[in-house]
Amino acid sequence: MTTAVLDPEKRELLDLSDDLLERYCSIDHLRACLDSRVAHTDALWNRLAEAGLVSALIAEQHGGVELTASHLSGVLFEFGRRAVPEPFLETAVIATAILGAVPGDEAGAWLERIAAGDAIVAIHLDGASQVAFARDADLLLAIAEDDTVRAYLPGELDIRDLPALDPLRPLARVGLRGDGALLEAAPDAVRRARTLALAGAACLLAGATRSLLDLTVDYVTVRTQFDRPVGSFQAVKHKIADVAVMADMATSAALSAFDGADEPDAWRHAAAAKAYAGDAGALANLHALQLHGGIGFTWEYQLHIWLKRVMSLGAAYGTTSSLRRELARQLLADVAGDRSR
Template identity: 30%
Template sequence: MSLVRTEEQRSLAEIVRSFVAKRSPLSAIRVMITEGRAYDQDVWRTLSGELGLSGLIVPEHHGGTGGSWADLAVALAELGAGLVPSPLLASGVLVSGALMASDDEDVKAELLPRLADGSLLGALAVSEAESPRWIPDRPRTVARNDGDGVRLSGRKNAVLNGCEADVLLVQAVREGRSELHLVDRGTSGLSVTRTPAIDPTRSVASVELEDCLARPLAGDATAALSQLADLADFALAAEQVGALRACLEMTVQYAGSRFAFGQPIGAYQGVKHKLADMYTQWSLCDAALRVAAEAEGSAEQPTTAAAVRALTSSTYADAAQTAMLLHGGLGFTWEHDAHLYLKNAIAGNVLLGEPAERLERVALGLGLA
């Protein structure tokens, strides 16, 4: 692909941006948060059905649209700018991506079409409290064979949209080998509990498995999850690039309308310089995201995906804090939206793995470790 967006991608960005403004403004998201809902089902039906975002990167022969990482970045950036809560990252990216990276053709043919049209929601359960990594090298969750099939026992945490998922994709060790297993919602011995999170626009859960009947996937789970880590880094970075842009636009607008000592606060150098820094930060992150999209499928994919995530997560956290500070006392209040971006940025900095993991992958890719 080119670093310059195509006409189709610009059109997609405009469509998603218009949809977010009309159907999922921050005022509606606040109501949803107050009511304790993880996401708006009507919004999700449109995102997955009419707009086809849940199947954006799924191959056409599995019911998707066969889009590229660049196409995905366009959609996720607009959703990230609006902080739109949805199962897209959990189901349409992580679970679909893991299945596509696996070698189990039967499961792909069975589940990918349903994930692509949004009729089935999936959640990826890999993180464990005992491991510092998002995807453990040696998970403590174990799988054993018995007369009925394969049963799982263990605990998983920080499972994105775990409470809303119809099926869980769980990493476990069976006979010394890492595998992926499907566990249906409602399976005996499965307990999924929504856990408190700093970011009210994300639904995360803890999962306990006690001799849960599961379906193992064929193939090498380690290789599949390593490939998925690249996609996960890229997708989260795309959301954060959009959210960073929203912080900048929000603060520029406020700086031009808030007057102090007879002139807009944006006229003062102390504010100008911070806004210029935010614009520079966004430009760098956006450029890094485009480079990572261009590297899809190449030998540079792991390095560029990890690099953009390491850059964007920390930069977005700094920019969101700056945005809140430049709004003064107003920015600290619940009534203002600035703090929603800050909470999203703080949570996103460690979601799907901390920046230190990403820097390690960059160092490995560059031959420095």
């Protein structure tokens, strides 16, 4: 992602996150997580909290940095590019957007715990059958279709781990015991959190897609056949070009949607960005695996980490087909409304 047009504050935050992830979320860290069958680690999460990334959107009165959402779009892209195995989107973005809009000391106390790196939040959206990082969560926010939000503690949950495709983004089936605590979050704040969830997932997807593209370009540059790099063959060039165009467009759409989370029609922009990022990721997956050949299937090579991450994120907070159906339904309803006037 280019940083040429970023303002100094955003560039500094992006450089900070890039440097931190380079040191503490390398391929060695991801391999260690896979070997231990543990995704979230306190060590990396505490580093993110100490750097102020987890508390970026939390108000200063609760120990946060109080930045705008637009400061984190590039950070989320980098998290996707690095396949960071942490619930950053759920905790630092979606949960803080909801809890920050809830009056009272209890919500403030949770924000302070999140800012200090002492709490992780999972998001249960619209009764979804799968919840990411539920087993690691200290709090679960259940967002209903009517935009009401209820909070559940771990003791109020029945959690059954699922065999997730991406072990670095673990999923669980969650049963809710009781009614939880109803949060007094305004519907507008909840709808904004929905928008941030979609746009944030799109940013993560765009970053993961970029990694697939970079890995593939690197491989076809050094892999030779008939004494020539396979990347010099016309058919390979076309596949790379197709992915590069879609990856760039997905990145632009995702960053723009996240930066514009408070603008009119923000949800539609976020849904369109997530749907397009899903298409870009699917194409990158297809061509990356094909152009790598046999090595792309191996556990020892790192390609599978991003192949799985793209597929996992593609289903998060709305699939490409479900989002396009909803966008079409809304647009047709608008047209019907205009004609009836």
